[in-house]
Amino acid sequence: MKTNPEKVVVIDVMTCVSGTTTSSEAVSLFIKMKQSLVDGFSIKLSLINATPMSSSFLNASFGELFDQFGYPMIKERITLVDYKPSQAKQIKDYLDTINKLVK
Amino acid sequence: MSEYRIQIIGHTQVYPWVQLINANRFEVLPSKPRSLNIDLTNMNFIAPYHVVSLACLIEEYHMNGVIIKFNQGNNPATDYLDQLGFFDYWKKGFDRKKYHPDKVRTSFCLWQLDIEMFNAYVFQAKDYFNRHFFSDKDLQPLNDSLTELFNNVVDHSESPVRGYVFTQYFPKRNQIIISVCDFGNGIPKTINRFLERTKGKGVSNIAALLMGFKKGFSTESTPSNRGLGLDNIASIVKTMKSELLIISNDVYFKQKHDGSVVKALMPEAFPGTQVVISLNTRHLKPLEVEDIVHAEYTL
Numbered sequence: 001m002k003t004n005p006e007k008v009v010v011i012d013v014m015t016c017v018s019g020t021t022t023s024s025e026a027v028s029l030f031i032k033m034k035q036s037l038v039d040g041f042s043i044k045l046s047l048i049n050a051t052p053m054s055s056s057f058l059n060a061s062f063g064e065l066f067d068q069f070g071y072p073m074i075k076e077r078i079t080l081v082d083y084k085p086s087q088a089k090q091i092k093d094y095l096d097t098i099n100k101l102v103k
Numbered sequence: 104m105s106e107y108r109i110q111i112i113g114h115t116q117v118y119p120w121v122q123l124i125n126a127n128r129f130e131v132l133p134s135k136p137r138s139l140n141i142d143l144t145n146m147n148f149i150a151p152y153h154v155v156s157l158a159c160l161i162e163e164y165h166m167n168g169v170i171i172k173f174n175q176g177n178n179p180a181t182d183y184l185d186q187l188g189f190f191d192y193w194k195k196g197f198d199r200k201k202y203h204p205d206k207v208r209t210s211f212c213l214w215q216l217d218i219e220m221f222n223a224y225v226f227q228a229k230d231y232f233n234r235h236f237f238s239d240k241d242l243q244p245l246n247d248s249l250t251e252l253f254n255n256v257v258d259h260s261e262s263p264v265r266g267y268v269f270t271q272y273f274p275k276r277n278q279i280i281i282s283v284c285d286f287g288n289g290i291p292k293t294i295n296r297f298l299e300r301t302k303g304k305g306v307s308n309i310a311a312l313l314m315g316f317k318k319g320f321s322t323e324s325t326p327s328n329r330g331l332g333l334d335n336i337a338s339i340v341k342t343m344k345s346e347l348l349i350i351s352n353d354v355y356f357k358q359k360h361d362g363s364v365v366k367a368l369m370p371e372a373f374p375g376t377q378v379v380i381s382l383n384t385r386h387l388k389p390l391e392v393e394d395i396v397h398a399e400y401t402l
Binding site: 018019021022023024026044048051052054055056059060063064074075078079080081082083084085086088091092095097098101 | 218221222225226243246247250251253254257258318319327328329331332335393394395396397398399400401402
């Protein structure tokens with residue numbers, strides 16, 4: 001899936017979701033990220049004011065992206081912005097964990 | 104029958120309490136009573152796990168149209184329940200899914216689990232204990248524990264009775280105790296059903312519960328489950344040198360503050376799952392304000 005490096009979309013997590021606790025809350029974020037990737041965009045995911053993410057939320061958002069696009073695509077096309085270091089670490093650790101589990 | 108009476112004894116040991124719950128469930132009665140009388144006159148002891156499982160027991164009757172009455176007696180345990188507002192919970196018009204402040208400053212109210220209220224409970228509980236007791240401490244472990252427990256109920260329990268959560272701080276013991284109860288399938292039973300379906304046979308209930316803690320093991324109750332929830336809970340508890348108690352089906356499981364585990368089969372199964380997390384507040388980290396980073400972070 002070729003991308004134009006100038007095709008970048010900023011997705012604000014807390015604008016997409018009502019919370020970050022349950023898997024059902026994650027669906028709208030997953031759909032938005034998925035569509036952006038399918039359309040050839042790179043994503044800057046803004047975590048401004050983002051509340052802590054549960055494992056269920058991560059499963060239904062990043063986990064689903066992992067299953068459908070793979071870790072290399074996520075690393076290539078999604079970056080985080082406006083984050084606290086602990087938030088970035090949580091998402092990175094989650095992706096590393098599920099990556100190890102599939103090997 | 105017109106009225107069914109349950110005499111509640113607050114057993115300090117888990118198993119007699121399990122027996123009391125089982126012996127008095129709505130489904131074991133030969134006929135539907137018009138009213139349920141919860142007799143608390145001899146209730147000599149009460150712990151957070153009694154509160155939530157008693158709430159589930161009563162909820163089962165209420166769901167079946169039985170009027171709930173209390174014989175409160177005069178003892179410290181019933182005074183405590185009174186201050187929690189417990190006796191109002193099944194009155195007509197009372198919304199158990201909403202936040203109702205109680206008179207016990209060290210507790211955060213008894214709430215009926217509902218997916219609509221998860222975020223509210225998680226963040227309000229953290230905010231409450233931050234404001235009143237731990238203004239300089241990071242209460243994220245409380246937040247994370249509640250979140251994982253709630254999702255466990257929503258994703259796996261299939262409980263016909265709405266479960267309950269209750270959080271109590273014990274300052275002298277340096278503990279915040281979170282107790283969640285549901286009358287669902289139970290963790291070992293859910294896991295064994297999955298194993299029988301996918302592998303052709305199950306394992307012992309203790310082995311099944313232990314499998315639930317294994318990172319990456321999932322019964323796929325929802326499409327996105329990846330088997331991280333119980334492992335997350337156990338990690339939080341271990342990091343904080345705290346305790347985790349799970350009573351699910353006939354399994355008694357306790358992870359102690361030093362990480363050691365006690366597991367046993369009870370003679371009788373609990374009708375679902377009860378989880379008690381006792382967070383040691385001496386191991387709460389200082390609250391650090393993190394700066395927002397704007398530079399792009401590559402995953």
